[in-house]
Amino acid sequence: MVIILERNKKLTGLRWKLVSTYLLLVFLTILLINSFISESLRINYVNEKKISLLTQSNIIADRLLPYIYEINSKYVNEMVTDIVMRLSIELKSRVMVSDLNGKILIDSYNTFEGERLNEEELSLALLGKNVAKQHFLPKYGRVMYVAVPITNKGRILGAVFISSSLEEIFSNIKRTMEKFMILSFFSLAITAFISFVFADIISNPIEKLTEAVKKMAQGKFNQKVEVYGNDEISNLGRAFNLMTTKLEQVDKQRREFVANVSHELRTPLSSIKVLSESLIHQDDTPKEIYKEFLRDIDSEVDRLNKIIDNLLYLVDLEKENIHLDYQLTYVNYLIQKVISSLKPLADKKNIEISFVEKEKIQVMLDKFKVQQSLINVIGNAIKYTPENGKIHIEIYSEQNNFVIKVKDNGIGIPEDELPFIFDRFYRVDKARARKTGGTGLGLSITQQLIALQQGEIKVESEVNKGTTFYILLPLKAAV
Numbered sequence: 092m093v094i095i096l097e098r099n100k101k102l103t104g105l106r107w108k109l110v111s112t113y114l115l116l117v118f119l120t121i122l123l124i125n126s127f128i129s130e131s132l133r134i135n136y137v138n139e140k141k142i143s144l145l146t147q148s149n150i151i152a153d154r155l156l157p158y159i160y161e162i163n164s165k166y167v168n169e170m171v172t173d174i175v176m177r178l179s180i181e182l183k184s185r186v187m188v189s190d191l192n193g194k195i196l197i198d199s200y201n202t203f204e205g206e207r208l209n210e211e212e213l214s215l216a217l218l219g220k221n222v223a224k225q226h227f228l229p230k231y232g233r234v235m236y237v238a239v240p241i242t243n244k245g246r247i248l249g250a251v252f253i254s255s256s257l258e259e260i261f262s263n264i265k266r267t268m269e270k271f272m273i274l275s276f277f278s279l280a281i282t283a284f285i286s287f288v289f290a291d292i293i294s295n296p297i298e299k300l301t302e303a304v305k306k307m308a309q310g311k312f313n314q315k316v317e318v319y320g321n322d323e324i325s326n327l328g329r330a331f332n333l334m335t336t337k338l339e340q341v342d343k344q345r346r347e348f349v350a351n352v353s354h355e356l357r358t359p360l361s362s363i364k365v366l367s368e369s370l371i372h373q374d375d376t377p378k379e380i381y382k383e384f385l386r387d388i389d390s391e392v393d394r395l396n397k398i399i400d401n402l403l404y405l406v407d408l409e410k411e412n413i414h415l416d417y418q419l420t421y422v423n424y425l426i427q428k429v430i431s432s433l434k435p436l437a438d439k440k441n442i443e444i445s446f447v448e449k450e451k452i453q454v455m456l457d458k459f460k461v462q463q464s465l466i467n468v469i470g471n472a473i474k475y476t477p478e479n480g481k482i483h484i485e486i487y488s489e490q491n492n493f494v495i496k497v498k499d500n501g502i503g504i505p506e507d508e509l510p511f512i513f514d515r516f517y518r519v520d521k522a523r524a525r526k527t528g529g530t531g532l533g534l535s536i537t538q539q540l541i542a543l544q545q546g547e548i549k550v551e552s553e554v555n556k557g558t559t560f561y562i563l564l565p566l567k568a569a570v
């Protein structure tokens with residue numbers, strides 16, 4: 092059963108279509124060539140025959156001319172009959188000689204002598220024309236009638252009439268065509284074989300691709316197909332491999348994201364659980380402890396809310412066709428506003444914030460999104476700088492961009508962690524982050540916000556010396 096299915100499979104679909112198309116094409120070509128060859132052979136042979144019969148007839152007419160006046164004498168008649176007989180055998184044709192009125196004087200077949208022959212060719216020859224025409228006789232098959240006049244100085248004295256069978260020619264052509272048909276059959280067989288192999292070359296990779304796609308539909312994203320050569324099908328294979336690699340990545344990211352989110356949500360939830368359980372199980376808890384625990388629960392709930400808000404915002408940012416609200420913005424003023432809104436936080440740690448306005452920048456940008464980015468980056472600088480630290484902010488332009496530089500002299504980031512700080516939920520010091528209340532989403536959101544406006548965010552850092560963030564945004568926004 093399986094074998095039968097396999098065999099059917101071999102002949103269905105693309106393979107079969109290719110093989111049958113090739114066969115059909117070759118068959119039609121052969122048919123065309125066949126009819127062309129047989130037709131031109133026929134025309135050639137028949138023409139040759141016609142020319143040779145006409146020439147022969149004229150030669151006979153010339154040879155008979157001296158005798159035609161005395162044809163009634165027995166001696167002459169016998170002699171002429173003898174000539175005609177021999178020519179008839181030589182030409183394998185029936186040869187007749189008629190007088191001026193179309194009456195047959197000599198017939199190599201000896202049947203029409205003395206009778207009038209009413210053939211059109213003869214009548215035309217007696218009018219002085221050389222005539223040759225093909226006929227089909229039920230008894231003899233295809234024949235050619237040829238008639239030429241016997242003339243002396245323009246005077247018509249009679250005619251030579253030859254009837255010659257064409258059957259030999261046609262059987263010759265038939266034999267040639269039979270040989271040709273055998274050759275055609277072989278070429279068809281070879282075509283079938285080659286096209287089958289060729290179809291296999293084409294359909295095999297497609298079958299493999301289909302298999303791989305089916306597996307992908309079952310969720311197995313790690314599919315790769317082997318690729319040879321550089322044609323459309325191998326390009327398809329390459330594109331497919333690229334797609335699966337990408338899909339694998341996306342799938343991995345998705346898993347990691349879900350794992351991260353669950354983990355991040357679980358941490359505050361377990362804190363809440365521990366706090367509330369201890370409240371439930373402890374009798375006579377002093378009011379202050381109660382309050383303290385409830386405050387802790389409250390702050391954990393705030394944290395949960397913050398994480399969820401940030402997550403929803405991130406998801407929003409990743410949507411396609413996100414709306415950017417471009418407005419003409421005086422960036423220096425925007426920075427000043429963010430600094431004064433964060434000043435209370437900095438003051439708490441006695442951190443000094445300086446702002447050097449090397450240039451006044453006024454550009455089109457999404458004000459709200461840039462403001463949020465600045466709050467994140469300057470907020471981080473405050474968060475990750477110990478008391479009495481310094482934060483230095485600058486604005487200047489550089490080629491087609493303007494740059495907002497935020498430099499702190501805080502704890503810094505280890506070099507091997509730098510590549511990851513823009514990842515979701517990534518925090519260098521997990522324990523400290525819990526204290527500082529970070530979610531690890533801030534820089535990830537910031538990077539997206541800046542990228543949406545064709546900008547870029549870069550970082551330099553040295554542990555215990557400080558960190559510098561550069562936000563680059565185009566001076567001429569492609570609104």
Ligand SMILES: Nc1ncnc2c1ncn2[C@@H]1O[C@H](COP(=O)(O)OP(=O)(O)O)[C@@H](O)[C@H]1O
Binds near residue numbers: 517
């Ligand atoms: N100015 C900085 N100095 C030192 N470390 C920083 C600074 N900014 C960011 N980081 C590191 O990058 C991590 C990711 O930052 P972010 O995405 O804003 O998350 P968080 O919510 O922790 O602030 C932080 O947890 C911190 O470890």
Ligand SMILES: [Mg+2]
Binds near residue numbers: 529534
């Ligand atoms: Mg942050």
